Amino acid sequence: MKPIYERASIMLRSFIISLSKASWARKLVTGWSFAWNVASRFVAGEKLEDALLAVKVLNDKGIAATLDHLGEHTSNQQEADRAVQDVMDAVASIDRGGLRSNVSIKLTQFGLAVDKQACIESIAKILKFAQEHGIFVRLDMEDSPWVNATLELYRIMRIERGFENVGVVIQAYLYRSEEDIRKLSEQGTRVRLCKGAYKEPAEVAFPKKSDVDKNYDHLVQMLIDCSLAKGAPAATPDGKSPPIPGIASHDERRIEAAKAYVQKVGLPKNAIEFRCCTESGVTCRSASYRKVIRCGCMCPTGLNGIPTLCAVWPNVRQTCGSLSRIFSVDKRSNWNPRIVPGARFS
C-alpha cells in the first residue's frame, strides 16, 4: 500500500496533466494572482526577459542554468514557428548577455504532432543557430508515446545532420531506458537523467517508486561508465555545454548514490553535473555535493505548457511546502531567482 502522500501526489499529478491541453488553464494561471503565485514558484516568468534575469541571479551565485521555454502539444504550424523564433531569441540573448546557460526544448511544441518533417527542419534550424552561438540544446522527454519519435529525431540531428550541440533526456521509470542508454552511450550522448514526470501505464513504466529509484541509480552508473569510456568530456566553463551525465533529481539519496559512484570510479568533477528545478535552488546551493560536482538549475519561462509544471511538482508534501513558503518564508528568502518588481536584465 503506497503512503497517503504518494497516492495524493499521483492524483494531483494526473489532474494537472489533464489540464495540459486546456487553454483556460493558462488563462487561469496568468489571470488569477493566487494561481500565478503558486505557478511562479516553478516558472521564472512569462517573458524571456524574466527568465534571463533569473539566470543572471543564479549565475551570480555561481550556478549554471538551463532555459526551458515551457510548452508542448502545439496544434498548428504557426504556433510551432513562433516557438522556433522564441528559442532562437533565447539563444541569442544568452550569448549577448554572456550568461552561463544552455536551453532545453520539448519537441511537440515545435510541431512534432502536426508535421514531422517540418518539425525536423525546425529543430535543425534551432541547432544550427545555437551552434553558431556555441550553445547546447537538450531535447526534453515527454510522455511515452513520444519517446521513439524524440530519440529518432535526436539520431537524425546527431548522426545524419552531424550536430554535436544536442542531447536528450531519459526517464528512469521506463523499462526501455536501460536499452536506450546503452545505445546512446555508443555515441557518447549527453543525457540528462530524470525519474519521469508523466502518468504512465504499468506496461511501460515501473509502477513502484522504489523500482524507479533503483533503476535511476543503475542508469546513473551506466552514464558515468560511458563518460569514463569516452575520456570523461568536461562541461564547458561558460556553462553552455554539459558533460555526458546530467543528473536531474532533487532526491538526496539518488544524489548521494551518484556521488559515491563518482568517487569510487574517479570521474573528474567537471565531467558530471547535477540539475534541479529553480524551486529547489536552496538544495542546490547548500548540498555538500556541490563541492564535488557541478550543479545547475532549470529556469522555465512561459506558461504555454501547464503539464511541464508536473515535472517540478512532484508530490503533495513539496506542494504544501511551496504553498507555505508563498505565504511566509518567500518574502524573506534571499536566494529566490524570480523577478523582483522593477528589476531589469541588461
Ligand SMILES: Cc1cc2nc3c(=O)[nH]c(=O)nc-3n(C[C@H](O)[C@H](O)[C@H](O)COP(=O)(O)OP(=O)(O)OC[C@H]3O[C@@H](n4cnc5c(N)ncnc54)[C@H](O)[C@@H]3O)c2cc1C
Ligand atoms: C532539471 C530537471 C529536468 C527535468 N526534465 C524532465 C523531462 O525532460 N521529462 C520528464 O518526464 N521529467 C523531467 N523532470 C522531472 C522529473 O522526471 C521528476 O518528475 C521530478 O524531478 C521529481 O523527481 P525527483 O527525482 O526530483 O525526486 P522525487 O522522488 O519526486 O522526490 C525526492 C525528494 O525530493 C524532493 N523534491 C522533489 N522535487 C523537488 C523540488 N522541485 N524542489 C525541492 N525538493 C524537491 C521531494 O520532496 C522528495 O523528498 C525534470 C526534472 C529536473 C529537476
